[in-house]
Amino acid sequence: MPYYPPEPFRIKMIEPIQLIDKESREKALQRAGYNVFGLKAEEIYIDLLTDSGTGAMSQDQWSAIMKGDESYSGARSYHRLAEVMQKIFGFRFFVPTHQGRAAENILCAVLLKEGQQVPSNMHFDTTEGNIRARGGKPVNLVIDEAFDPDSLHPFKGNMDIGKLTRFIEETGAENIPFGMITITNNAGGGQPVSMENIQQVSETYKNHGIPFFIDACRYAENAYFIQQREPGYHDKTVLEIANQIFSLADGATMSAKKDAIVNIGGFLALNDPELIIDVKNELILREGFPTYGGLAGRDLDAMAVGLMEGLDADYLSYRIGQTAYLAEGLREVGAAIIQPPGGHAVYMNASKILPHIPQNEFPGWALAVEMYREGGIRCVELGTVAFGYQDPQTGECIYPKLELVRLALPRRVYTQSHLDYLIEVVSRIIHRRDQIQGYQFTYAPELLRHFTAKFKPVKEK
Numbered sequence: 001m002p003y004y005p006p007e008p009f010r011i012k013m014i015e016p017i018q019l020i021d022k023e024s025r026e027k028a029l030q031r032a033g034y035n036v037f038g039l040k041a042e043e044i045y046i047d048l049l050t051d052s053g054t055g056a057m058s059q060d061q062w063s064a065i066m067k068g069d070e071s072y073s074g075a076r077s078y079h080r081l082a083e084v085m086q087k088i089f090g091f092r093f094f095v096p097t098h099q100g101r102a103a104e105n106i107l108c109a110v111l112l113k114e115g116q117q118v119p120s121n122m123h124f125d126t127t128e129g130n131i132r133a134r135g136g137k138p139v140n141l142v143i144d145e146a147f148d149p150d151s152l153h154p155f156k157g158n159m160d161i162g163k164l165t166r167f168i169e170e171t172g173a174e175n176i177p178f179g180m181i182t183i184t185n186n187a188g189g190g191q192p193v194s195m196e197n198i199q200q201v202s203e204t205y206k207n208h209g210i211p212f213f214i215d216a217c218r219y220a221e222n223a224y225f226i227q228q229r230e231p232g233y234h235d236k237t238v239l240e241i242a243n244q245i246f247s248l249a250d251g252a253t254m255s256a257k258k259d260a261i262v263n264i265g266g267f268l269a270l271n272d273p274e275l276i277i278d279v280k281n282e283l284i285l286r287e288g289f290p291t292y293g294g295l296a297g298r299d300l301d302a303m304a305v306g307l308m309e310g311l312d313a314d315y316l317s318y319r320i321g322q323t324a325y326l327a328e329g330l331r332e333v334g335a336a337i338i339q340p341p342g343g344h345a346v347y348m349n350a351s352k353i354l355p356h357i358p359q360n361e362f363p364g365w366a367l368a369v370e371m372y373r374e375g376g377i378r379c380v381e382l383g384t385v386a387f388g389y390q391d392p393q394t395g396e397c398i399y400p401k402l403e404l405v406r407l408a409l410p411r412r413v414y415t416q417s418h419l420d421y422l423i424e425v426v427s428r429i430i431h432r433r434d435q436i437q438g439y440q441f442t443y444a445p446e447l448l449r450h451f452t453a454k455f456k457p458v459k460e461k
């Protein structure tokens with residue numbers, strides 16, 4: 001049996017969940033056009049669609065909410081958050097935003113001009129979207145190991161410094177308004193980036209006069225991986241490691257819905273005194289006054305408390321241990337997964353689990369549908385439906401390298417028995433895998449297909 005770290009909390013408020021019967025699940029699937037995004041929350045037993053905004057807040061966060069100061073400007077809540085921001089991130093300025101993509105939008109609005117390019121290890125899709133929406137081009141320069149599901153590289157989120165240097169030389173620093181890195185690398189399986197690599201990325205950007213911004217959504221999980229895996233960091237606290245990470249950058253965007261364990265919130269932080277003026281003006285136009293940025297005062301207080309809780313050593317070892325437990329359990333029942341497991345999620349390798357379903361019949365999608373059909377579990381396909389597209393010139397379908405299904409773990413929400421149930425469901429699916437068939441579109445939008453596409457089984461009965 002893999003080791004399950006006992007939860008460093010006990011439960012004092014519960015939210016009922018229910019496994020509806022098989023027939024009702026089948027009906028729900030048909031109504032939703034075999035798209036789990038179309039299901040109602042009450043039709044789901046265990047929801048692993050995302051770890052974003054789905055965490056459970058603590059008693060201290062709920063108490064802080066009651067102290068929220070809703071003054072339009074200069075609220076106490078803002079100053080309490082500012083104090084925590086200083087302690088962890090240490091940037092000279094910050095503005096709250098309603099979530100991560102709002103911070104990305106403002107950063108692109110103030111820095112990016114049409115035709116410019118923005119490198120990262122891998123951009124998350126909202127970052128990519130915000131760069132493209134301003135006429136820019138996102139560029140992903142992660143190390144090759146990131147695409148090898150069996151590579152046990154401890155920092156598979158690292159940027160390839162050779163590729164980055166060549167990219168800057170070929171593109172010209174004047175065409176790169178800022179550079180980024182995502183910690184942990186969500187689009188690449190929630191894999192961490194090493195301190196050594198962040199240092200090298202920082203130096204490379206600095207040598208070319210390119211401002212360096214960190215996508216910090218899961219920075220605490222990344223800092224914990226550094227503490228556990230990188231020589232020289234074992235005796236440092238996660239907070240000290242976080243301090244060191246952010247001292248290497250010129251700014252950061254963050255969706256607080258991840259490692260700050262709140263249901264809504266984010267920020268944009270930076271050091272440049274000129275830039276913050278443009279940022280504040282853009283914020284006022286789109287989000288709100290700079291001391292609340294589109295959030296209620298109480299949200300700022302919940303974020304201030306959550307940011308510190310997200311760095312707690314007991315919490316992090318439980319959190320990362322829970323993900324590792326799920327990964328090990330899945331491997332034991334014969335499910336192929338991306339190795340090593342990341343921080344916030346386990347990714348199943350659908351082409352290996354359902355080898356008889358060809359890519360054009362969406363094996364990842366079929367597995368995600370089956371997770372719901374078999375066990376009322378919701379997870380998300382990250383394969384051909386999400387990332388495949390038609391080549392505009394040839395009309396040919398371009399397939400992604402991997403057909404994945406992401407099981408994202410909300411923070412402090414599910415227990416060991418929920419995970420054991422999930423592992424059992426996967427085991428049952430594997431036993432009858434030959435009967436599982438692929439899907440085809442009945443409707444597909446051009447972009448971000450997975451959210452709204454509709455499907456039917458390839459051989460409809």
Ligand code: F0G
Nearest residue numbers: 050051052099100101124126186217255
């Ligand atoms: N950056 C990363 C690395 C993310 O994972 C996300 C969101 C964002 C930015 C955008 O933040 O949702 O607050 O606007 N990821 C979620 C997920 C949606 O399910 O992985 P947001």
